[in-house]
Amino acid sequence: MTRIHSTALVDPAAELDESVSVGPYTVIGPKVRVGAGTRIGPHCVIEGRTTIGRDNQIFQFASLGAMPQDKKYAGEDTALEIGDRNTIREFCTFNLGTVQDAGVTRVGHDNWIMAYVHVAHDCRLGDNITMANGVTLAGHVQVGDWVTVGGLTGVLQRMRLGDHAMIGFASHVGKDIPPFMVVDGNPLTVRGVNLVGLRRRDFSAERIAGIREMHKLIYRQGLTLDQSREAVRVLADTRPDCAADAALMDQFLGSAQAGVAR
Incomplete structure (x- = not known):
């Protein structure tokens, strides 16, 4: 009973x-x-x-x-x-x-x-x-799946937190957080790739290398968001080991409506 x-x-x-x-x-x-x-x-x-x-x-x-x-x-x-x-x-x-x-x-x-x-x-x-x-x-x-959100963090209406992202303590999330990224602060800042989380989930070294390359394309090359998306698509074509991760990133960036944390 x-x-x-x-x-x-x-x-x-x-x-x-x-x-x-x-x-x-x-x-x-x-x-x-x-x-x-x-x-x-x-x-x-x-x-x-x-x-x-x-x-x-x-x-x-x-x-x-x-x-x-x-x-x-x-x-x-x-x-x-x-x-x-x-x-x-x-x-x-x-x-x-x-x-x-x-x-x-x-x-x-x-x-x-x-x-x-x-x-x-x-x-x-x-x-x-x-x-x-x-x-x-x-x-x-x-x-999304496998997201970690630190304590006392506030997320505004209609924001999206991408798969495998990590948001640090007491952050102010007012833009979409792309998959795989680590962010924190107010104003929000992208710190890099969630390497610890990806390794805990048994991502291969090849997949992690591809994700790190995507981070460089989006945040380190001075490209516009559209240019970054195109570069991510090229990466998917040349790196089959990270093609699925690149497709996820491309879809996420392409559907952003409230802006992407950059």
């Missing part, structure tokens, strides 16, 4: 797998669905049309699925979707989406999300992300 503490308030319409555990004084609303093996700590509030996958661990005082902090929100039936095997620490706040976007806030799989992290409406988070304490994502932010 589902292990629900006697002081928890779980709406009869909520759908919880029989292996889910719920701690004392937690409140779960009628539109909530929780998958097998997920553990929900004490004093949490999970509301709205929120779907939570398998084997997540949600610590005390988390607030998931509350209405967006958006003055345009008028009670529309929007959603929050959380994948599998995520760790969500104390006092995190994840909001529902809005009809001004896709209507859903999405969190992927295997993410490590520390205390006091705020994920605002319509954010889209990938997989294997680490966000340290006090990170704040404004609405419509996109975070």
Whole structure:
């Protein structure tokens, strides 16, 4: 049977797998669905049309699925979707989406999300992300796979953090962060390639060399963004070992709308 503490308030319409555990004084609303093996700590509030996958661990005082902090929100039936095997620490706040976007806030799989992290409406988070304490994502932010975000960092609306990027402590992210880069500061500065992260993920020496070459083309040659993209395409043609990484970079730079950190 589902292990629900006697002081928890779980709406009869909520759908919880029989292996889910719920701690004392937690409140779960009628539109909530929780998958097998997920553990929900004490004093949490999970509301709205929120779907939570398998084997997540949600610590005390988390607030998931509350209405967006958006003055345009008028009670529309929007959603929050959380994948599998995520760790969500104390006092995190994840909001529902809005009809001004896709209507859903999405969190992927295997993410490590520390205390006091705020994920605002319509954010889209990938997989294997680490966000340290006090990170704040404004609405419509996109975070790629394997991104690391340092504590107390603020990310403005509609920014994109590319795959394998690393953002340092207390940074102000007001432009898109290309894949593989290390950035920090206020104003934001690109420091180089996320070599430590790439090596931990078993990137080959050849792939890392190609990524370092892309960094030089974008940040060290005095090229415009369009010229950098063209140089990255040439690199993909001449270095098959990094062709996929170059294609990712080219696509990211080509779809930037709010400017790219340079």
